[in-house]
Amino acid sequence: MKLLIIVTTLFVTYSISHAVTTSEEAAVTRDILTLIPTDGNQQRAGILGGFVRLAFHDAGTYDRNNPETSGKSDGCVDLSAPDNAGLSTLIDLLAPVVNRHSLIMSRADIWNLAANTIINFSTPNRGGTLNIPLRYGRIDVADATSACSESDNNKLPNAELSHQHTTAVFVERMGFTQLGTFFFLNQQCTI
Ligand code: HEM
Numbered sequence: 001m002k003l004l005i006i007v008t009t010l011f012v013t014y015s016i017s018h019a020v021t022t023s024e025e026a027a028v029t030r031d032i033l034t035l036i037p038t039d040g041n042q043q044r045a046g047i048l049g050g051f052v053r054l055a056f057h058d059a060g061t062y063d064r065n066n067p068e069t070s071g072k073s074d075g076c077v078d079l080s081a082p083d084n085a086g087l088s089t090l091i092d093l094l095a096p097v098v099n100r101h102s103l104i105m106s107r108a109d110i111w112n113l114a115a116n117t118i119i120n121f122s123t124p125n126r127g128g129t130l131n132i133p134l135r136y137g138r139i140d141v142a143d144a145t146s147a148c149s150e151s152d153n154n155k156l157p158n159a160e161l162s163h164q165h166t167t168a169v170f171v172e173r174m175g176f177t178q179l180g181t182f183f184f185l186n187q188q189c190t191i
Pocket of ligand 1: 053157158166
């Protein structure tokens, strides 16, 4: 019963019922692109990398064995966790885009689209080779920074641990293959 109450409280949903069209996706993408500073390499890098890190930290708590209570990609990162330090700036930056398009996409979808937009923007052949398809329909929890503190608790991968740990997190808990995990972590090193 207690679990049921926790789950019900955590997963207060903002359900968006229609499929996102290409022109809606393009409109949100345009707004995300306006957030990238045109000068100041350090600031640009912080925002470009930061959007990708935000999307990963939202999703990196996923547990395929307990998908509903795992803190999957739900538009929330627990800001009281040290691993999420620095992400509030990115959340605040994206907030106007989230508010403007709240009838089209969830906050979690917009965070994912922001990461995707940045990856696409950062590839030399923009709009060409690296165009990762995205599916929409992620369901947000009540707020972006605290509603997931229980579900996300201590689930992000630990930078101090070994291959056994990344296997436990990415393969056993999240459901990637070893090869997928290798490429995923390589991606982190190249961003
Ligand atoms: C074992 C898995 C991982 C660990 C332990 C880890 C840990 C870290 C740490 C400690 C940082 C530095 C944070 C800081 O600036 O204080 C970082 C940055 C970053 N991580 Fe990860 N990470 C992992 C996986 C990933 C993955 C899979 C992605 C992308 C999908 C990712 C994306 C990033 C990005 C883009 C940054 C740079 C953010 C910036 O420039 O502000 N990480 N990560």
